[in-house]
Amino acid sequence: MAVEAGADLKVTSGSRHMRMRRRLATLGLLSPSLVYMGIFFLLPVGLVVAYSLGALTLFPGDRYLSLESWGYVFGRSLYMDLFWKSVRMSLTVSVLVVTFGYPVAYYLAMGARKRKYVLLIVLIAPFLTSYLLRVLAWKVILGGNGVINSLLYSTGVRDPGDPISWLIYSQFAVILVLVYVWIPFVALPIFASLDNLDRSLLEAATDLGASRWKTFWKITFPLSIPGVIAAFIFVFIPTIGDYVTPALVGGTRGYMYGNAISDLFLGAFDWQTGSALAIFLLIVVATLIAIFGRFLNVRTVTIE
């Protein structure tokens, strides 16, 4: 018994040692990422929170240790209205992008066959150009003397000098440009989920007499939903806080929540209210990611 007990002790001590080594190895492997995240994400977010609460102030006259900035976010209908306007615009963009991006991804995954990777490169080719240039190019297309209005003048549809005013500096312009910019981002995750689809399921459906339409709705689409949700998140989250596109083509009507944050920091230098608005957006986005994460089922991935 004494020998057995000794052996047990050795085994226990050995496994503890192993566990400790494993933990240290994990910590060692993770530490560069943890340090990076700590310095470049958690610390800045902490600073922004501190500014929003007045624990840090930019100018001596700023509100010190005050919740007034948070009062501006929730108390004034101004910023909440702007937030909901941005949510509406962002939702519109996300739905349109997924609607337009899905057929593209479907064709690439199911119909393009040998050419699919060539077409995929064509799809992502616009990324080789700067984001700013791509947005500015739309000003040339949508402007008062731009491509569309000039065409209308030359065909006599509209009188010269009487352009379609809502083409630029409007919510329409912001939504149009965002849809254009984000379609490739959406097509990629949907393409990935469709490309990895188990084709034997489709063959089985055909063997059992299902039409192509029925096969799509009963098999292809449900199995591609994680890709669709991922694509939706890819678009919705960045666009809700976007400020570059609205600043360039939105004018006074396309002003979004992100522009208010930018202006409070860089124009009004009211870092406290700007920080409160930014943290509120961060909380909303983090919550959405958590909710969508459940839908994506990332915790139950199995390896065969």
Next chain:
Amino acid sequence: MQQPTGVARPPLEQEPGNLQVLEWSGYELEALWRAYAREFPDEKVKFTFMTTSPEGLAKVRVGASPDMVHPANAYVQSYVDLGVLQPWDTSLLTNFPSLSKGLLPAGQVDGKQYMIPLDWGFDAPMYRADKVEIGPDGPSWSLLYDERYAGKIAWYEHPTENLVIAGWEHGFQNPYDMTDEELDTIRSFLLEKKALVAFFWGSNSEMENEFAAGNIWISYAWSDAWLRMKEMGLDVVYPEPKEGRMAWVEGLVLLADTENYYHAHKFVDAWASKGTSLWLLNNYSYGHANMQIDFSKVDPQLVTAFSLDDPTILEEPRTHVDRYIPRADLYSNIWAEVKAS
């Protein structure tokens, strides 16, 4: 942070040199400080940039430590309140006596010369003469709020400027320090008129591109924009509104903890020279505080358009030179509300 008077400073030769200046983009050109470059050929002046005066102030506040900053006069008081400036020793500046006496107070706080006024320019509602009809009373700032030109108007993106303009347009006594009641009126007015505006411009080039393309016909503009639009062949007017033009004055301020006290004085003296004045006028069409220049060497069109040879051109009520706005935070909040609504 301010250095006590009488503290011994190392002589110029013992200073580290290699000045650092927080500047406007376009003002880093050596042509604007040529005399300094000639005197110190081995010096490397390092420029960092700001897009608005409040931005420069915030940069200094959060730790930027240039030797000099080039703000607008309306913000000098804010720098002084932060305790980051020291006054210039004007006796060290050979060009100081040549500077316009009328502009010097723009750089003074409590009688001390914290800013050497250098460049200045007008703000006015620039418009296309071939598109915009002017009433019998002549041009007015109300062009920026004219419903006939909805969608063809651009305002300047600035936390306080649009409130001040609207204040002049309403005929208020002091738009730089409006009462609560006046501010309420301006808030409602701007909220209503915002619907007429295509966009708020943040950079000169952004506005000029849209103006040149015919997308806008009326815009708040600086005088240099008018010159460039004329050069492009547009029928454009830079008016003298009946309420008066507005004018900005900028200059260099000296940071309290600079280690380049004498180098900085040499630099600002170069900026204050006649040569810089002439260059600034001919190339940027901005005015300069050193008015003792030979106007025959300046584009006559420019001299006439801005009455540059008139020594009273910057005086009230013809021109309203920008002033310190004591309740700038409140102005900024109202402007934020106008934009976000």
